[in-house]
Amino acid sequence: MALIRLRAFSEALGMAFQAAVALPEGRKGPHPVLWLLHGAGEDYMSWFRNTGIERLAVRRGLAVVCPDAQLSMYEDMRHGQRFFTHIADELPELLGRMLPLSGAREDNFVAGLSMGGTGALKLAIRRPEKYAAVGCLSAGYNNYRFHEPQPGTMRERRYRLVYGPEGPDRADEALLKEVERVAESGAAPRIYHACGSEDMLLRNARIAKELFGSFEGNPFSYTYRERPGRHNWDFWSDCVPEMLEFLLQK
Amino acid sequence: MAHLTVNFFSDTLGMAREMEVLLPEGVKAGAKTLFLLHGMSDDQSAWMRQTSIERYAAAKNLAVVMPFGGLGWYTDMHRGLDWFSFLTKELPGLCRRMFPLLSLRREDTFAAGLSMGGYGALKCGLRAGDVFSRVAALSGGLDAYDCATNIGHLGSPAYWEDVFGPAEGIAGSFNDLFRAAEEAAPRPDVFLWCGTEDFLYEQNVRMRDHLRALGYPAVYSEGPGDHSWVHWDREIRRAIEWLVPGEGA
Numbered sequence: 001m002a003l004i005r006l007r008a009f010s011e012a013l014g015m016a017f018q019a020a021v022a023l024p025e026g027r028k029g030p031h032p033v034l035w036l037l038h039g040a041g042e043d044y045m046s047w048f049r050n051t052g053i054e055r056l057a058v059r060r061g062l063a064v065v066c067p068d069a070q071l072s073m074y075e076d077m078r079h080g081q082r083f084f085t086h087i088a089d090e091l092p093e094l095l096g097r098m099l100p101l102s103g104a105r106e107d108n109f110v111a112g113l114s115m116g117g118t119g120a121l122k123l124a125i126r127r128p129e130k131y132a133a134v135g136c137l138s139a140g141y142n143n144y145r146f147h148e149p150q151p152g153t154m155r156e157r158r159y160r161l162v163y164g165p166e167g168p169d170r171a172d173e174a175l176l177k178e179v180e181r182v183a184e185s186g187a188a189p190r191i192y193h194a195c196g197s198e199d200m201l202l203r204n205a206r207i208a209k210e211l212f213g214s215f216e217g218n219p220f221s222y223t224y225r226e227r228p229g230r231h232n233w234d235f236w237s238d239c240v241p242e243m244l245e246f247l248l249q250k
Numbered sequence: 251m252a253h254l255t256v257n258f259f260s261d262t263l264g265m266a267r268e269m270e271v272l273l274p275e276g277v278k279a280g281a282k283t284l285f286l287l288h289g290m291s292d293d294q295s296a297w298m299r300q301t302s303i304e305r306y307a308a309a310k311n312l313a314v315v316m317p318f319g320g321l322g323w324y325t326d327m328h329r330g331l332d333w334f335s336f337l338t339k340e341l342p343g344l345c346r347r348m349f350p351l352l353s354l355r356r357e358d359t360f361a362a363g364l365s366m367g368g369y370g371a372l373k374c375g376l377r378a379g380d381v382f383s384r385v386a387a388l389s390g391g392l393d394a395y396d397c398a399t400n401i402g403h404l405g406s407p408a409y410w411e412d413v414f415g416p417a418e419g420i421a422g423s424f425n426d427l428f429r430a431a432e433e434a435a436p437r438p439d440v441f442l443w444c445g446t447e448d449f450l451y452e453q454n455v456r457m458r459d460h461l462r463a464l465g466y467p468a469v470y471s472e473g474p475g476d477h478s479w480v481h482w483d484r485e486i487r488r489a490i491e492w493l494v495p496g497e498g499a
Contacts (some may be wrong), residue, residue, distance in 0.1 A: 002257060002348060004254050004256045005256075006253070008253070008275065009252070025258060025344070025347075026261075029350065094252075097278065098351055163322060246497045
């Protein structure tokens with residue numbers, strides 16, 4: 001395994017960005033890729049520093065790309081930069097040119113935790129032609145509904161910067177429509193979803209479970225796990241092996 | 251340019267190392283590649299930190315790979331690690347696997363370096379000419395015997411014996427670049443620069459004369475200056491202009 005910290009210019013962001021990439025060494029590419037998204041307050045190195053993802057991925061011949069989303073909720077921000085475009089569209093093109101990464105849908109997976117778990121669902125729902133499967137940890141398709149930010153807090157400011165004064169509700173409605181469309185498309189990504197039973201976002205996770213699990217015939221192969229755990233790296237680290245197993249199953 | 255810091259495992263060295271890599275963003279495939287070598291007491295980060303190499307390489311759409319060479323003189327050491335095998339046998343393949351946009355062709359593959367790295371770069375051309383077509387040595391320590399015996403401040407006799415073996419065995423050996431120049435096939439194009447106040451100046455003049463006597467198309471230049479980055483920052487830009495003339499890829 002080689003670990004690469006990459007800096008380059010992003011047209012979408014209008015500034016230099018960083019990303020971390022783990023590549024299986026000694027094998028010829030192109031490799032299957034897991035796009036792995038960090039949570040709010042973290043950065044592109046957090047997954048590598050807090051879990052065994054590099055070791056666990058190489059064992060399976062999987063490359064791992066961790067982008068950096070700052071506090072963008074993986075959206076093209078109303079007041080800020082276009083992180084959704086950067087991560088969903090720009091990075092796969094840019095990195096696909098430089099590194100031996102497969103562009104085939106069956107070789108591409110997206111997962112994340114907390115803000116990144118919501119981001120992973122969003123990427124897969126908005127770009128279902130790009131990802132075969134998605135992993136969402138400790139999050140729902142939104143993370144604010146039962147966790148309303150107090151006025152004047154950092155969290156409130158984050159949501160306003162991303163969604164503007166009317167807040168996230170409209171973005172949510174659009175996403176729900178997309179979920180239905182993807183569910184009926186016959187080519188829905190498979191979804192692995194896990195949340196700790198002591199997690200502050202448990203209610204959000206359960207709402208998402210009701211949504212994705214509600215479709216006739218389970219088009220998302222939706223799989224939900226709830227077990228003792230909180231909103232922390234102990235839980236996320238423990239989830240990794242089972243999540244990789246699910247993502248990579250044929 | 252994309253700037254990549256790469257942590258990887260080398261089978262040849264038997265240990266994990268770090269390298270710096272610059273990849274041009276304007277190239278889809280077949281990028282010309284410069285392996286750029288640091289000097290004694292430096293590491294893989296030195297060229298990025300002390301010069302504007304990224305800006306110079308970007309102007310030519312030139313990929314740059316900056317590996318770590320320790321104090322090993324890019325040599326398969328008498329007592330130590332196989333730095334030359336790492337550099338010439340393992341690293342090019344490893345980089346091309348990892349970065350598919352790099353050219354595989356000899357005529358697109360170059361080496362350059364300063365001081366100890368100048369020795370390493372010239373050695374790449376003379377002893378691994380199947381891989382490297384053009385090499386540039388700035389202030390190179392080009393005479394291994396002279397470095398090991400006469401230039402006392404670079405290391406102890408025990409150190410030099412670890413690197414090159416007993417001094418009396420250096421002349422005529424694989425590590426002797428004067429002998430290597432006689433034996434090289436295919437021959438590389440060579441660029442040499444040295445400051446006239448450099449303690450390695452004499453070695454560079456002798457290598458220039460040697461290469462010319464052998465009929466090499468060697469480009470040689472010199473100027474006022476000692477063993478320092480202000481000159482290498484300027485001269486690496488000239489060396490890159492020589493490696494990739496005109497507008498670049």
